[in-house]
Amino acid sequence: DSGVTQTPKHLITATGQRVTLRCSPRSGDLSVYWYQQSLDQGLQFLIQYYNGEERAKGNILERFSAQQFPDLHSELNLSSLELGDSALYFCASSVARGDGEAFFGQGTRLTVV
Amino acid sequence: AQSVTQLDSQVPVFEEAPVELRCNYSSSVSVYLFWYVQYPNQGLQLLLKYLSGSTLVKGINGFEAEFNKSQTSFHLRKPSVHISDTAEYFCAVTPKGSWGKLQFGAGTQVVVTP
Numbered sequence: 765d766s767g768v769t770q771t772p773k774h775l776i777t778a779t780g781q782r783v784t785l786r787c788s789p790r791s792g793d794l795s796v797y798w799y800q801q802s803l804d805q806g807l808q809f810l811i812q813y814y815n816g817e818e819r820a821k822g823n824i825l826e827r828f829s830a831q832q833f834p835d836l837h838s839e840l841n842l843s844s845l846e847l848g849d850s851a852l853y854f855c856a857s858s859v860a861r862g863d864g865e866a867f868f869g870q871g872t873r874l875t876v877v
Numbered sequence: 878a879q880s881v882t883q884l885d886s887q888v889p890v891f892e893e894a895p896v897e898l899r900c901n902y903s904s905s906v907s908v909y910l911f912w913y914v915q916y917p918n919q920g921l922q923l924l925l926k927y928l929s930g931s932t933l934v935k936g937i938n939g940f941e942a943e944f945n946k947s948q949t950s951f952h953l954r955k956p957s958v959h960i961s962d963t964a965e966y967f968c969a970v971t972p973k974g975s976w977g978k979l980q981f982g983a984g985t986q987v988v989v990t991p
Contacts, residue, residue: 766920766922768920795976795977797977797978797979799979806981806982806983806984807967807979807981807984808981809978809979809980812976812977812978814976819976820975820976820978822978854920854921856920856921858977863909863926863928863971863977864909864911864926864969864970864971864977864979865911865923865926865977866923866977866979867923868913868920868921868922869920870918870919870920871920
């Protein structure tokens with residue numbers, strides 16, 4: 765158990781809909797990262813928050829957004845969903861600025877039908 | 878920008894045999910290097926990391942990796958695998974001084990058979 769909790773574990777939704785994925789980092793970790801894992805794109809970095817502020821942005825679509833709340837949990841919002849958004853979405857956390865060592869949750873498997 | 882190439886998409890190996898997973902990277906800046914493992918239906922777990930110092934890095938579960946700066950490689954090895962080592966292995970890099978975002982390779986699926 766990494767200490768990072770992601771909910772829900774599975775999500776099935778229709779095209780055009782909006783969903784919210786939730787992540788609770790390990791106790792004491794200030795950084796939260798979101799990654800997308802798909803068969804065609806592999807593991808891709810989406811976005812990072814540190815203590816409530818956005819710190820780095822990767823290949824995140826404009827239809828996607830995220831935030832980190834004062835209690836340090838984070839949410840990833842995916843809107844106007846398309847079939848191609850079906851993937852495993854991971855949240856990871858690290859203590860501070862991060863040297864790349866991160867603790868990953870078990871992921872949320874999103875299926876868009 | 879950085880890129881990571883894992884040279885083998887799948888590596889079949891017999892139990893108690895050695896295994897080597899190859900990783901090459903390219904980057905215009907100095908990077909930290911990592912190997913993560915993903916067991917079926919689980920998240921990623923850090924196996925080992927290279928930040929600086931000795932180029933031979935030991936990790937969990939008997940794995941080790943060697944950083945070769947001239948060849949820009951970071952190959953992972955285990956002298957004797959177990960059935961439980963069946964998993965997908967990812968090589969990753971992050972630029973030094975960045976905020977720790979990881980650039981992953983495509984992964985190598987290791988299948989250990991008796």
